[in-house]
Amino acid sequence: MPVVHPAFSVKSWVHTRTVLVLCAGALASACGPSPSKPAGGANGVGGPPPATVGVVTVALGDVDLMTELPGRLASSREAQVRARVTGIVARRLFQEGSSVQAGQVLFQIDAAPYEAAVHSAQASLAKAEATLSAASALVQRNKALTAQKFISEQAYLDALAKERMAQADVAAAQAGVRTAGLSLSHATVVAPIAGQIGRSLVSEGALVSQNEATQLAVIHQMNPMYVDVMQPASQAMHVKMSPTNVALAAQGGGNNTVQVILADGTAYAHSGTLLFSDSTVDPATGQVMLRASIPNPDGILLSGLYVRVRLQQEIVSNATLLPKQAVTRSAQGDTVMVVDAQGKVAQRAVTVTAEQSGQWVILAGLSAGEQVMVDGFQKLRGGGPVAPVAWSSPGSAPNAGLGKPVDAAKTN
Incomplete structure (x- = not known):
């Protein structure tokens, strides 16, 4: 039988022993596995769940390459x-x-x-x-x-x-x-x-x-108005020698529609028609003058006003449009992140030819049906798989960004 110090009673010694037993049990519970959760992540392999990333599906087709050039309005007469x-x-x-x-x-x-x-x-x-x-x-x-x-x-x-x-x-x-x-x-x-x-x-x-x-x-006769546009001669020659434009010219066709962009960045309500391209190059500037006719029924446009004119340069085939944030541009080249059917992410080199409506025109490097990452780059962890979801532009929906999950196997 243990010796009890005179200062302690039997009751105090029993109370102290009980406290020690309870602390030891709590420590053992904290160090052991939880009985309510499996000993692994949600995927059952011991790691975190796949990161959710926004993707767009590549669709190849004909893309109209547009260009914006400075122009000056003039009265038609x-x-x-x-x-x-x-x-x-x-x-x-x-x-x-x-x-x-x-x-x-x-x-x-x-x-x-x-x-x-x-x-x-x-x-x-x-x-x-x-x-x-x-x-x-x-x-x-x-x-x-x-x-x-x-x-x-x-x-x-x-x-x-x-x-x-x-x-x-x-x-x-x-x-x-x-x-x-x-x-x-x-x-x-x-x-x-x-x-x-x-x-x-x-x-x-x-x-x-x-x-x-x-x-x-x-x-001044204000309706219609003329807009005189100066285009670099090298660009004009490239447009004329484009295979698509050569074929359209042989068929007597082509898109001659132009759009005027006002000083505040808004598009003018009425589209115009390209009338002609000058037959000579200005030796002082190396540019060719283009003239277009713009309807002005409301008298909004004024003679002498500087505007920007958006016109079609050529049509490229088997091209696609990607949001700017999906493309990484550097001195080494342009790349995108492609998500395969297993959710693996790989870098892919692409060929960017121009900008169109706030997006990059991709001429080569991608196939139809492939998924390109647009959002969620900060969620990538090494070479781990990701969960792709359809991405839409923020301006197209109130809560756009990440949409419904995408079945990678179906899109590929």
Whole structure:
């Protein structure tokens, strides 16, 4: 029987022993395996579950390669309204910045001198006609007298010459009347084309001159608008020599649609049509000018505005589009991460040819049906398998990013 110190009672010694036994049991439970969980991960192989990653499935097809080039808008027609007679501007008959119609009166120049000139020309015509009448009567008289041998043949010929001179005077007087009438009509300045007129360059009371051809205003036809685009000559040659474009040109086809991108980055509501490509290269810049026609029914586009123009360059076959975050670009080349049917991830070299709508155009390196990682790179752990799920762009769905699981065996 153990010896008990006098300071301790039997009851205290029993209590201490019980505490020691309980602590030993708890320690043994913590060190042993849990009976409620299997001795391994969820996959039953002793490791963590596969990492969930977002993938896209490769679909090969024809991709339109688009390019954006700087351009400048210009009105399809521009008319400078100029004075065709000399005089004082009496009235301005249009509102600055308004739309005008062809033939609409814009300015009235003092017409009094030209009205007087018309009257003078008409008087000269009447005088010439009277002279012609007298000369014609003399010819008829001398013709009869010559037949009767009362006057010489020369007298008749002289009368005939005077008649022809009088006829010429009448013709000149008639031309003078027409000239005076034209000058009078030019005193009323009209719009040569329909369009939008700018500010008036002269005011009432200003002296305008026919000799200097004083500019009075400018009219721009704003619908449609032209946009002139400068394209590097090397790029233009590449586009023309593209096999796809050569085939389309031989068939008389091709996509000539262009899209205007405004200064704030938004796309203009109306698409345009490419009209032509210049036949010469600017030796100073090495560029070729392209011109497109853009509808402007609402008058939003203004002449002289700088924009960017998106147009189709060529069509590439057996290509695919991948989100930018799926492609790693470096000096050593472009690569993507491909997930196989067993969930294994491998790096793959690809050929990137251009950017299209915020995505890379992949020309080579991938096959149809393969899965390319887009999201979840930070979850990769060594060479462990992953669980691929369908990925969608964040802008296509409120909670896009990781979607439904993808059956790798089916897609491959």
